Amino acid sequence: MATALYDVPGPRARNRSLIGSIVGGLVLVAVVAFVIKRLSDTGQFRREFWEPFGGAGVQRILLRGLLATLRAAGLALVLALLLGTLLAVGRLSSRAPVRAVSTAVVELFRALPLVFLILFAFIGLPELGIDTGPFSSVVIGLTLYNGSVLAEIFRAGILAVPRGQVEAAFSLGLSKAAVTRLIQLPQAVRVMLPVLVSQLVVLLKDSALGFIVAYPELLRSGRRIYTNVGNVIPTAIVVAAIYIAINLALSTLASYLERRFGGGRGSRPGADVPPEIGLGAP
Amino acid sequence: MDFVWEQRDVILRGFGTTVLLAVSSGLLAFIFGTLLAVMRVGPVPPLRWAGSAYVTVVRNTPLTLVFVFCTFGLPRMEVRLAFVTFAIIALTVYTSAFVCEAVRSGINSVEAGEIEAARAVGLPFHQILSLVVLPQAFRAVIPPLGSVYNALVKNTSVAVAFSVAEASSIFRRLANDDASATWSLLLTTAVGYMALAAVVFAGARILERSTAIVR
Numbered sequence: 001m002a003t004a005l006y007d008v009p010g011p012r013a014r015n016r017s018l019i020g021s022i023v024g025g026l027v028l029v030a031v032v033a034f035v036i037k038r039l040s041d042t043g044q045f046r047r048e049f050w051e052p053f054g055g056a057g058v059q060r061i062l063l064r065g066l067l068a069t070l071r072a073a074g075l076a077l078v079l080a081l082l083l084g085t086l087l088a089v090g091r092l093s094s095r096a097p098v099r100a101v102s103t104a105v106v107e108l109f110r111a112l113p114l115v116f117l118i119l120f121a122f123i124g125l126p127e128l129g130i131d132t133g134p135f136s137s138v139v140i141g142l143t144l145y146n147g148s149v150l151a152e153i154f155r156a157g158i159l160a161v162p163r164g165q166v167e168a169a170f171s172l173g174l175s176k177a178a179v180t181r182l183i184q185l186p187q188a189v190r191v192m193l194p195v196l197v198s199q200l201v202v203l204l205k206d207s208a209l210g211f212i213v214a215y216p217e218l219l220r221s222g223r224r225i226y227t228n229v230g231n232v233i234p235t236a237i238v239v240a241a242i243y244i245a246i247n248l249a250l251s252t253l254a255s256y257l258e259r260r261f262g263g264g265r266g267s268r269p270g271a272d273v274p275p276e277i278g279l280g281a282p
Numbered sequence: 283m284d285f286v287w288e289q290r291d292v293i294l295r296g297f298g299t300t301v302l303l304a305v306s307s308g309l310l311a312f313i314f315g316t317l318l319a320v321m322r323v324g325p326v327p328p329l330r331w332a333g334s335a336y337v338t339v340v341r342n343t344p345l346t347l348v349f350v351f352c353t354f355g356l357p358r359m360e361v362r363l364a365f366v367t368f369a370i371i372a373l374t375v376y377t378s379a380f381v382c383e384a385v386r387s388g389i390n391s392v393e394a395g396e397i398e399a400a401r402a403v404g405l406p407f408h409q410i411l412s413l414v415v416l417p418q419a420f421r422a423v424i425p426p427l428g429s430v431y432n433a434l435v436k437n438t439s440v441a442v443a444f445s446v447a448e449a450s451s452i453f454r455r456l457a458n459d460d461a462s463a464t465w466s467l468l469l470t471t472a473v474g475y476m477a478l479a480a481v482v483f484a485g486a487r488i489l490e491r492s493t494a495i496v497r
Contacts, residue, residue, distance in 0.1 A: 009325070017325050025328040042359045111479040112472055113436035115450050120468055123457050127464045201342070208344030212443045219347055232358050236351045240343050247342035 039233065049231035053238055058225055065221025066242065072135065072217060073207045076142035077200060083143055084150025089180060091155055102151070109148040114206055117141040122213045134215035138207060146203050153195050157188030190261050197254035201247045208243075218242060285463035286470050289456055293467075296452030297474050299366070303438040303448060304478075307373035308431055314374060315381025320411060322382065323389055333382070340379035345440050348372045353444045369441040369448075373434065380430045388423030389415055421493050428486030435478050449474055 009017060039045065052058045090102030109117065118141035125132045125140075132140065161184050169183045189196075210217040216224075222239040226232045286293070322333035340348070352372040353365065363371075392415050400414040439450040447455075453471040457464045 013325075017327075020326040021328050024326045028328055028332050038359050044358065108472075108476075111476045113439035113450065113475060115436075115439035115442055116453070116471065116475060119442075119450060119454060123454065124464055124468050127461065205342070205344040208346040209440065211346050211350075212440075219344065219350065223350070226354075232350070233355045236347060236355055240339075240347055240351075243344060243347065244339060244342040248338070251342075 044231075044233045049229065049234045052225065052229050052231070053234070061221045061224060062218070062238070062242070065216060065218040068215070068221075069204070069207050069210075069217040072138050072142065072210060072215065073200075073204045076139045076146065076207070077203055079139065079143040080146035080150055080203070083147030084154055085185075087148060087151035088154035088158065091151065092158060092180075094176065106148040106151050109144045110152075112145075114141055114145045115209055115212060117144050118209055118213060134210065134213045137213050138210040138215050138217075141209070142203060142206055145206070146199065149202075150196070150199060153192055153199065154188060157192040158184045160191055161187045193261055194254045194258035197250055197257060201250045201254075204247060204250070205243065285456075285460050286466045292456065293449070293452055293470060293474070296447060296449040297478070299446065299448040300435070300438050300478070303366070303369055303373060303441060303446070304431075304435045307370045307377060307438075308434055310370070310374040311377035311381050311434070315378040316385050316416075318378060318382035319385035319389060322386055325407065337379045337382055340376060341383075343376075345372070345376050345437055346443070348376050349440055349444050365441075365445040369438075369444060369446045372444075373437060373441075376437070377430065377434050380433070381427065384423050384426040384430055385419060387426060388419035388421075391422040392418045421495070424486055424490045424493065428482065428490075431486070432479060432482050435482055436475070 043049075087102045087106055090098050091106065093099050093102070118137050121132050121140040122134070122137035125137075158180075165183055165187065166179055169179045174182065207217055208219045211219045211223070214220065219239060222235045226235040229235075318333050318336060321329040322337070324330060349369070349372045352375070353368040356363070356368065356371075396414055396418065397410060400410045405413065438448055441448050442451040442454060449471055453467050457467050
């Protein structure tokens with residue numbers, strides 16, 4: 001951030017900021033030292049807590065968990081993309097009933113907690129005779145929630161396509177469906193690509209809710225390890241590191257796509273995206 | 283629907299816990315998140331690094347994992363608290379990072395001219411922030427903060443797996459007790475959540491209106 005909050009510091013300010021750095025640094029070191037002392041006092045750095053992660057058995061559990069996470073997140077992403085496209089097109093439809101239904105669906109699934117949607121699939125659907133296991137419950141929950149979030153992203157993207165493009169296409173005699181399919185969607189996807197990848201981070205994180213319905217994803221695999229070894233904190237740290245590494249890689253990809261595709265044709269990517277994107281989803 | 287009506291007290295108490303979780307961690311996350319945002323824009327490098335490290339780590343960690351760390355991890359460090367308290371800690375830790383980012387974007391939206399003017403009249407950094415930047419930033423921050431709090435209300439439901447009797451776990455328990463009432467319970471709980479979402483939405487709107495100024 002090129003900040004206007006303070007000047008290029010002069011000698012006095014440099015002094016002051018040096019003092020601030022030292023004091024702030026000391027406070028931070030004290031906090032970190034306190035936490036580390038606490039961890040080591042309670043024996044979290046014991047050899048037998050960390051050694052299992054070097055073993056092939058535990059690594060296989062984690063790897064299988066990671067694959068299960070990726071499988072659920074990947075399938076949910078594909079389905080959410082389809083649902084999102086459908087709902088976005090529905091919300092922009094020229095027929096009022098289609099518009100009303102799509103809007104209602106989007107608003108409903110955005111207002112409900114993802115946990116609740118997963119429980120709905122896990123407990124509610126079997127009551128109707130639809131057999132859902134943990135895997136399909138997680139995928140259904142993720143699809144419903146992310147589909148409606150993606151619908152809003154798509155809609156914003158479609159609306160961000162310059163009006164002239166649509167008018168030009170109509171004047172060439174294309175039908176409404178053809179304009180949507182050939183003119184609006186391709187350009188919208190281009191603009192929305194970085195936001196889509198950031199949403200993938202949210203989706204990947206959310207797949208950890210499979211924990212609740214005992215779907216053996218990464219976090220649940222971690223639970224399998226710490227209930228055996230009793231090393232909750234080391235396992236939590238290892239699992240967190242895996243999540244963070246994957247998500248940082250995805251975020252890097254998102255900012256690369258932003259540089260590569262963003263900013264063209266005077267339309268600011270993400271300018272009309274609802275503000276909760278990339279923020280605060282569970 | 284009879285079963286739902288019989289159990290209305292239990293269901294309402296569940297939503298009471300949901301509101302308790304949301305309000306208390308919302309307040310704490312507001313304080314802590316603002317502090318983090320100030321650290322991240324401030325002139326002291328170690329605090330800046332610490333702030334961005336915190337945000338990077340927490341934003342990329344699933345909330346469920348934060349809950350595991352608090353509810354099952356902290357007792358291993360001989361921190362013994364009620365399950366509700368652990369849930370409030372987890373939600374605060376998680377939401378703070380998002381509040382921080384919202385407030386920071388608000389600070390960045392304050393015009394450079396305002397800050398330059400404040401500096402020109404000789405205000406020190408802490409007064410620039412407290413008298414000029416933050417009051418304006420909070421105005422700009424209401425819409426994104428509204429989404430953060432909307433997400434927070436929904437996120438309270440993660441506590442379902444961590445022994446907190448909030449709305450979703452009440453739903454799960456009651457549906458377990460009487461499977462034939464599953465769908466009426468689903469509908470009731472959904473309506474409850476939508477009502478809470480509507481309250482947050484309306485609150486953000488009213489706040490936005492009442493703090494709006496004519497430029």
